Amino acid sequence: MILRSLLCLCCAMPAWADTVVPTRTIRAEAIILETDVTLVENNQTAGYVRLPDVVGQEARVVLYPGRPIGIDDIGPPAIVTRNQLVRVVFQAHGLEILTEGRALERGAAGDRVRIMNLSSRTTLFGQVEPDGSIQVSR
Template sequence: MKWLLMVFILIPPMALADSLVATRLIRATDVITSGDVVAHGARVPGAATAPDQVIGLEARVAIYPGRPVRLSDLGPAAVIERNEIVRMVYRQGPLMILSEGRALARAGLGDALTVMNLASRQSVQGVVTSAGLVAVGTSAPAIGGN
């Protein structure tokens, strides 16, 4: 048992920080699952080091088998698809206006999204706050803020 402890003490910390690589072709828009990644012995800057960093995220680009899974190539899974009818909400003090619109792109929670108002045919910018709901105007939270 003591020899096992000595092995962990003598191994440099960087050797324990393996990068994750793809086990299969992960296409853009695929959601990463536990079987899609495996630890690899080489440390690659910018690459994920633990499965919990990437599982449930969506690939923004194609990631080929054996290639490092870079955190910059992933993002939150889309909750709104292009051309989906969404509900837009505008809040200003006690005033709240609800309207329907068509999403002009795919988007995940917190992503900026352009929506075409179905009644006026005007395009407005908003932020996805939940599946099928986009905050527009002054009710839209700051992008990147919590």
């Protein structure tokens, strides 16, 4: 009986683990450096627990000192910025069309963004490639 009550007591206690928190205020769209974050003991379940997972990422929202960094608070750095001129590529059935467009939103490699074809003024959707071009699909 005593063993059962001790077991229930241990299960009810929150688990403490290391959590990544900022050491200073980090503005949105800033790249996170090694000196910007540290590990602290915390009982939060959501958030990062390893510094390498956070360093080099871009803040999507303002990050405040001492608060755990949530999974959706950061992401890969943007390659394409809003209003930037980009190369637009369309490939299908051996046909390749290259043109110039204007990015209508920010995006990192792999993100789906809206672009405007400068020739036709048509709004398209495409995927940001690692080289900064936009791959348009049907």
